[in-house]
Amino acid sequence: MYGENTNGRIHFKRRFLRLREQNNFINRLDWGVILLYFLLVALGWLNIFAVVFDVQQQDQSIFDISLNSGRQLIWIATSVGLITLLMLIDFRFYDSFAYLLYAAVILFLIFVLLFGREIAGSKSWFTIGGFSLQPSEFAKFATALAVAKYLSHNNKAFESIRSQIILFAIIGLPAILIILQGDTGTAMVYSAFALVFYREGFSPLLLGIGVAVVVLFVLTLFIPQLYLIIAVVVTSFLFIGINTKKTKRIVTVAVAAVAVICVIVSVDFIVTDVLKPHQQNRIKALINPDADPLGYGWNVTQSKIAIGSGGFWGKGFLEGTQTKFDFVPEQSTDFIFCTIGEEHGWIGSMVLIGLFVLLLIRITAIAERQKSTFARVYGYSVAAILFFHFAVNIGMTIGLFPVIGIPLPFFSYGGSSLWAFTILLFILLKLDAHRMQILNRAQ
Amino acid sequence: MNMMNSSRKYVIRLTIILVAAIFVIKLFAIQVLDIQYKLKADSNIIEREVRHPSRGLIYDRKGKLVVFNAPVYDLEVVPKDVNLKDTAAFCKLFDITQEEFAEKLDAAKRYSYVKPSIFIKQISNQTFATVQDFLINYPGFRIQPRTNRAYTRRALANALGYTGEISKYQLERDSANYYRQGDYIGISGLESMYEDQLRGKRGVRYKMVNVRGVEKGAFQDGALDTMSIPGENLQATIDLDLQAYVETLMKGKKGSVVALEPKTGEVLCFVSAPTYDPNSLSGRDYSRNYSKLLSDTAKPLYNRPLMGIYPPGSIFKTVQGLIALQEGIITPETRFPCDRSIISCHGPHSYEDLKGAIEVSCNPYFWNVYKRMLNRGVSENTFEDTEIGLKAWREHVLSFGFGTTLGIDLPNEKGGYIPTPALYDKLYGDNRWKFSTIYSNAIGQGELQIVPLQMANLAAIIANRGYYYIPHLIKSIGDGGQPLEKYREKHYTTIDASHFTPVVEGMAEVVKTGTGSYRAKLKDIEVCGKTGTVQNNGEDHSVFIAFAPKDNPQIALSVYVENGGQGARAAAGIAGLLIEKYIQGCTERTQMEEYILKGDFYD
Known part of the structure; x- marks a missing residue:
């Protein structure tokens, strides 16, 4: 009796523990991020409908799968399936199979380069049946896993040149393959890992130099070379003037000045000889879209007109004209922000930006609370990749950034990108939910 | 770390x-x-489409349609959508060369890549019928219907005028800012005089278009749209049948025929010969036809009834007689000997009274009348006396509507000239001229100049016994049924009605017994007329004014045939036929018609 009772109690206790474990898992999921995710996906879906909505057709349904909005709903539904799958996979899988996933993705990227299909100038698509898949989208989370994995067992990675080279090779390899596919925009996303490296102790000086080069590059496009060189020389002398005693400082400043002048002089060469004509035009359009509003300036000009015409409150849902009448190109995907700007005005834009800021800050907070380096690095990778997409995508629609064809996460139309971002985000949530166990395991 | x-x-x-x-x-x-983005967004999607009103129609006095709007078709092109596989076939279809095609397409592209511009203007109805089935094969090309002025009869070109694209100069002068480049406007004749009434009011439609210019519905549900208001129809005073008939009679001659209804001043026919087909100045061949007409030595574009300034000749003797009666310097019974030593004369007569003098057109008689008029002994000084006389005489003459434009509703009217003392002062010097210097005026020669319209008006004044209405061609505008204000106003001459009797009687005699003017004589209608022959370097110009019937006249007219010989010969014949046709509706005098028709009076 007693024994039976004990047995029964133990059995009950096990069941209770398992239940509690499941309960714990559900409770430990970061519902704030999940809420933000579904908010963005739903708003994106509504806006995709606003893009395809035709004023002259009476009964258009948002569910119609001949429209982008209907198809996006399929992508959303399958994403929910994906999420369930990700939650069921053991959290240790990502850590253990990080390099394997990375290798598989690299293989895919090579395959697509060899056998892929060319859509809109880039050979980055697999077509299976009626669906097109873009492996480069999935390379992002795999690379993030690989970087996290590498940093998790190389604590002092940023103190050795060798491990730094390996790290840059991990992100460089997919980036180069994607450039070879002809999709420079997606490749540029990999520069977002700089933020992760910074967090993990990479020298801010080198990052600073990188940023300075970019800033200088942009400045040379606006300001004549001669003025810049004069400015550099004058600043150098000011630096030297303050610290005349230290000869080392003088040498450093002189070398830096010469390097800067070299960069300035080389910009012309880079712009005219390295960049492709359409890339040159995108930079020119950024500087002065009015120079050729019907040509290379068209996208930026029309995008700004659409957003600018939204005013404070916007024109209202489905009331946008610029996006509806096809003045803005690629409006379901890369220029989806125009619909927000036009139909929901400054208020709507601010709400959307606010949602993204909340999401990004939340993700950095999640990353910070991880006990393992792997999960933390992965978390920052997610934040960095999403931040890069957010900044570049919105930046280009309002003329603050050259036009680089990358989607707005969770928002833009497209199965590959929605799936890839979903995977990227929910791996983090899975890791986060098990953060206590990860700690145990690491110890 | x-x-x-x-x-x-x-x-x-x-x-x-x-x-x-x-x-x-x-x-x-x-x-x-x-806010500039908002404006740019609007200009992106809003296309302002002008709704052109249909231009008012013109009917004749019997309600027959004279001018209407015929559909024509412009071929428009949107360069962005053009996708021509076989340019040669396209060019063949529209009858243009490949070079023209390339040139036109380039011009369209320069204007706009996405907005439509006219590719080929005014495709005729027949061409449209043949091409419309093929158009579906040519994306980017479309047909835009428009209207052109068209005319039911090959008549009245000189009065109707024509329409055409507004000129740069007119655009600049358009202070009301009504017109746009490419608008059609009345350029001459009634089309230009009644432009404001005919043109109607443009409407505007704001529509939304997408990036390819495809319409996407009305902007703000059409709240800003306005309807076009069609132009007002005009009813002309012209009798189109009569007009066409007289134009036929005037074939092969140079000159003018103007007939008025004396009681109203309505112009019944208004012929300038030679004339042209009004349809030739409407449509795509406008410039070619216009320059052809312009270079024609017979000057078909010269509107003779209004612009042909001629000395009036003997018809002016009626005016001299009337002024003299009014001034009391003669009575109807006053006689003067036909002293051919002072001025030449013709025909067997010697001592006529006023009626007789008009009948035989006695030159010495009117020499005497004019002398009495100018020299009345008001001043001791002959020169001054003449000047005073001339001034008083001129006042009377001006009241007949001579010397200034009458104000007909047609452009380019000339006023002629009635000499002033100032003119003679200039010609001969102050106090250096007297009656003997200027006596030619007595018989309608000298410095007198009038236009055929004024001659017809003179006939109307005599028919009315002393008053006239300004001749006009439009009797009713729109539904109002009234002519313009100024054509409803009676103008009196300085001559009392009673003084007209001897002149009218004399004019009746002219037709009854005159040597050449018998051609105007009709069986049942008493016609009053006066011939005139105006000396010319070649054969004399032939003039005839008339009205009929003598009592309660229905028609007054002037016929002027350049180089027509003795006035009676051609002009009186035409006048007779015209009166007969107007009052009786037909003529039985086919011989007379033949005589007029075969007479070629200029080369």
């Missing part, structure tokens, strides 16, 4: 917030502060 990195986490968050803040600020700048 953790310490350092925890400060870095704030740097990262700050970066995120900073970028978001920059976006929000930039968005505020372009969405709220800068």
Whole structure:
């Protein structure tokens, strides 16, 4: 009796523990991020409908799968399936199979380069049946896993040149393959890992130099070379003037000045000889879209007109004209922000930006609370990749950034990108939910 | 390391917030502060489509349609949508060369890549019928219907005028800013005089278009749209059948025929010969036809009834007689000997009274009348006396509507000239001229100049016994049924009605017994007329004014045939036929018609 009772109690206790474990898992999921995710996906879906909505057709349904909005709903539904799958996979899988996933993705990227299909100038698509898949989208989370994995067992990675080279090779390899596919925009996303490296102790000086080069590059496009060189020389002398005693400082400043002048002089060469004509035009359009509003300036000009015409409150849902009448190109995907700007005005834009800021800050907070380096690095990778997409995508629609064809996460139309971002985000949530166990395991 | 990195986490968050803040600020700048994007957005999608009103129609006095709007078709092109596989076939279909095609397409592209511009103007109805089935094969090309002025009869060209694209000069002068480049406007004749009434009011439709210019519905549900209001129809005073008949009679001659209804001043026919087909100045061949007409030595574009300034000749003797009666310097019974030593004369007569003098057109009689008029002994000085006389005489003459434009509703009217003392002062010097210097005026020669319209008006004045209405061609505008205000006003001459009797009697005798003017004599209608022959370098010009019937006249007219020989020969014949046709509706005098028709009076 007693024994039976004990047995029964133990059995009950096990069941209770398992239940509690499941309960714990559900409770430990970061519902704030999940809420933000579904908010963005739903708003994106509504806006995709606003893009395809035709004023002259009476009964258009948002569910119609001949429209982008209907198809996006399929992508959303399958994403929910994906999420369930990700939650069921053991959290240790990502850590253990990080390099394997990375290798598989690299293989895919090579395959697509060899056998892929060319859509809109880039050979980055697999077509299976009626669906097109873009492996480069999935390379992002795999690379993030690989970087996290590498940093998790190389604590002092940023103190050795060798491990730094390996790290840059991990992100460089997919980036180069994607450039070879002809999709420079997606490749540029990999520069977002700089933020992760910074967090993990990479020298801010080198990052600073990188940023300075970019800033200088942009400045040379606006300001004549001669003025810049004069400015550099004058600043150098000011630096030297303050610290005349230290000869080392003088040498450093002189070398830096010469390097800067070299960069300035080389910009012309880079712009005219390295960049492709359409890339040159995108930079020119950024500087002065009015120079050729019907040509290379068209996208930026029309995008700004659409957003600018939204005013404070916007024109209202489905009331946008610029996006509806096809003045803005690629409006379901890369220029989806125009619909927000036009139909929901400054208020709507601010709400959307606010949602993204909340999401990004939340993700950095999640990353910070991880006990393992792997999960933390992965978390920052997610934040960095999403931040890069957010900044570049919105930046280009309002003329603050050259036009680089990358989607707005969770928002833009497209199965590959929605799936890839979903995977990227929910791996983090899975890791986060098990953060206590990860700690145990690491110890 | 953790310490350092925890400060870095704030740097990262700050970066995120900073970028978001920059976006929000930039968005505020372009969405709220800068309104130019709103304007640009509107100009992107709003296309202003002008609704052209249909131009008013013109009917004749019997309600017959004279001018209407015929559909024509412009071929428009939107260069962006053009996708021509077989240019040669296209060119063949529209009858243009490949070079023209390339040139036109280039011009269209220069104007706009996405907006339609006219590719081929005014495709005729027949061409349209043949091409419309093929158009579906030519994306980017479409047909835009429009209307052109068209004329039911090959008549009245000189009065109707024509329409055409507005000129740069007219655009600049358009202070009301009504017209746009490419608008059609009345260029001459009634079309230009009644432009304001005929043109109607343009409407505007604002529509939304997408980036390819495809219509996407009305802007703001048409709240800003306005309807076009069609132009007002005009009813002309012209009898189109009569007009065409007289134009036929005037074939092969140079000159003019103007007939008026004396009681109203309505112009019944208004012929300038030679004339042309009004349809030739409407449509795509306008410029070619216009320059052809312009270079024609017989000057078909010269509107002779209004612009042909001639000395009036003997018909002016009626005016001299009337003024003299009014001034009391003669009575109907006053006789003067036909002293051919002072001025030449013709025909067997010697001592006529006023009626007889008009009948035989006695030159010495009117020499005497004019002398009495000018020299009345008001001043001791002959020169001054003449000047005073001339001034008083001129006042009377002006009251007949001579010397200034009458104000007909047609452009380019000339007023002629009635000499002033100032003219003679200039010609001969102050106090250096007297009656003997200027006596030619007595018989309608000398410095007198009038236009055929004024001659017809003179006939109307005599028919009315002393008054006239300004001749006009439009009796009713729109539904109002009234002519313009100024054509409803009676103008009296300085001559009392009673003085007209001897003149009318004399004119009746002219037709009854005159040597050449018998051609105007009709069986049942008593016609009053006066011939005139105006000396010319070649054969004399032939003039005839008439009205009929003598009592309660229905028609007054002037016929002027250049080089027509003795006035009676051609002019009186035409006048007779015209009166007969108007009052009786037909003529039985086919011989007379033949005589007039075969007479070629100029080469």
